[in-house]
Amino acid sequence: PKRKAAIMCMRVLGPALMKWLAGITPFFAEEAWQCYVSEWTTNRNHDTTGLTLEEKQNTDHRNCNTDYNKDHNSENACSVHLCTRPEIPAFFKNHEAAKTLEILRNARKQITQKIETLREQKVLNTSNEAHVTITKDMIIDNMVVDNMLHELKEIAIVASVALGDELSVVKANGDKCPRCRFTYPILHGEFCKRCAKVAHDKATHNKVMNK
Numbered sequence: 001p002k003r004k005a006a007i008m009c010m011r012v013l014g015p016a017l018m019k020w021l022a023g024i025t026p027f028f029a030e031e032a033w034q035c036y037v038s039e040w041t042t043n044r045n046h047d048t049t050g051l052t053l054e055e056k057q058n059t060d061h062r063n064c065n066t067d068y069n070k071d072h073n074s075e076n077a078c079s080v081h082l083c084t085r086p087e088i089p090a091f092f093k094n095h096e097a098a099k100t101l102e103i104l105r106n107a108r109k110q111i112t113q114k115i116e117t118l119r120e121q122k123v124l125n126t127s128n129e130a131h132v133t134i135t136k137d138m139i140i141d142n143m144v145v146d147n148m149l150h151e152l153k154e155i156a157i158v159a160s161v162a163l164g165d166e167l168s169v170v171k172a173n174g175d176k177c178p179r180c181r182f183t184y185p186i187l188h189g190e191f192c193k194r195c196a197k198v199a200h201d202k203a204t205h206n207k208v209m210n211k
Contacts, residue, residue: 016086026081033080104148107138108156114169115158124171127157128182131172133164159183 014036022029077083111132118124132152139148149161159172159182174185177192179199188196 015083016088018080019083019086022080022083029080033077037077100151103139104152104155107134107152110138110167111152111156111158111169114167118169118171124169126181128159128176128180129171130158130169131183132156132158132161133166133168133170134161135165135167136163138167 015033018029018033018036022033111130111134112127115124115127115130118130119126124130134149134152136145139145139152145163149163153159153161158169159174172183172185174183175187176183177187177195179191179195182192184192190196191199
């Protein structure tokens with residue numbers, strides 16, 4: 001669901017940004033639009049014959065459509081300069097999510113400062129190797145702690161985040177996944193658990209498509 005939500009977000013933002021940039025960078029916007037229209041048409045007409053139900057569901061997110069898309073995206077326009085300027089609907093505003101994101105950004109700023117110090121000392125090469133401990137006052141009390149720690153891990157681009165008595169950053173123990181480049185205590189074969197699943201799903205999908 002999270003991956004599909006991110007794809008849908010880009011599905012809405014991408015065309016809108018191209019249309020807004022058309023008046024400033026006409027050639028760049030037009031080239032981006034042509035690539036977008038070509039890719040969207042290919043994905044929309046993607047043949048799902050022979051795919052399993054799960055694989056078809058994973059394909060359906062590319063074909064998702066809403067009233068907003070119908071009214072504003074104009075995928076069939078042959079040029080971005082023939083499109084109308086998009087109007088973002090009011091229901092896209094989420095003040096609660098914006099507040100949460102602001103808190104996460106403030107926490108990331110403090111974490112980044114400590115990471116940069118360790119990089120200068122040659123303790124860390126990248127933030128992907130960092131294990132971070134944060135205090136409870138750095139996150140929202142009414143949000144599930146595990147969810148917040150996971151979100152902060154992604155936003156701060158660190159190996160792991162835990163809750164403790166003070167803010168600290170140390171080098172994480174374990175091995176680095178060759179695909180995502182994050183350090184994990186245990187790898188599942190060659191990759192981390194997430195990358196191993198992605199690699200397996202991709203190999204399965206390619207196998208089905210090549211039949």
